[in-house]
């Protein structure tokens with residue numbers, strides 16, 4: 001199939017992007033890396049009247065160090081984050097998760113902002129952002145709003161973005177001293193969207209868990225933090241927390257059945273990932 005007819009305008013500055021978005025009466029959409037939107041146009045799942053290309057706006061690209069952690073421009077590509085030494089040093093989870101996103105060709109063009117705004121429940125970045133308590137910076141001609149990642153992802157392919165708003169940057173808190181970041185997922189083939197995945201950040205006090213942050217993907221309509229389970233693990237050993245995961249995660253995760261996996265199978269993957277990543281994090285903490 002071919003895409004339906006649409007107008008296309010290239011925005012070179014933020015002002016131009018907002019002007020173009022608000023200046024049309026029909027359905028205007030921004031396009032960033034085009035790695036999801038172009039496929040959805042070709043499948044005729046989207047039919048915007050106007051595409052505003054924001055992909056060349058320099059102000060919304062790049063990774064900078066902030067007092068709190070990292071500020072990542074929404075137009076920064078998956079590959080730029082994957083290969084950034086600053087990102088790896090300040091928030092190791094990003095370097096750990098990036099290689100799981102699609103294939104190198106897609107990572108070279110797709111952006112963290114595009115992935116966040118698409119809000120695919122099986123995407124890697126949203127799970128990392130929820131686990132780490134990131135903040136999404138949304139701009140429009142009316143001003144700026146800062147929305148916590150947990151509130152930004154509202155449902156399958158649904159976010160807190162209002163019409164006319166653009167996600168311009170994401171602020172991610174830095175890794176705490178002694179905190180270990182690990183990521184893993186189960187996919188049918190390398191590069192496919194995962195059936196289930198987990199972003200995990202933990203600190204240890206000897207053999208016991210001192211802090212735990214989780215971000216599950218593919219286990220609900222949005223990335224899920226399973227905060228009650230994570231809080232209950234404080235003071236436990238890795239083995240105790242792994243054993244508790246079996247019943248506790250079923251209370252908080254919302255896996256769905258599709259042609260790849262049943263809901264029960266996904267839940268089982270979540271338990272295995274939790275045990276596996278807790279052990280991996282504890283080993284890394286010991287050798288750090």
Ligand SMILES: Cc1cc2nc3c(=O)[nH]c(=O)nc-3n(C[C@H](O)[C@H](O)[C@H](O)COP(=O)(O)OP(=O)(O)OC[C@H]3O[C@@H](n4cnc5c(N)ncnc54)[C@H](O)[C@@H]3O)c2cc1C
Nearest residue numbers: 032033034035036037102110111113114115117123124167
């Ligand atoms: C074969 C294949 C496999 C893939 N596998 C994975 C995978 O394993 N994991 C994964 O996470 N992703 C995967 N993807 C998706 C890929 O990561 C995309 O790059 C990403 O989801 C969208 O980013 P983009 O910059 O290309 O956005 P686009 O395709 O340009 O846009 C996507 C949507 O977001 C909106 N949008 C984009 N940027 C903004 C912004 N700054 N503000 C407001 N709205 C915005 C657009 O209007 C559009 O609705 C895969 C894609 C393909 C084609």
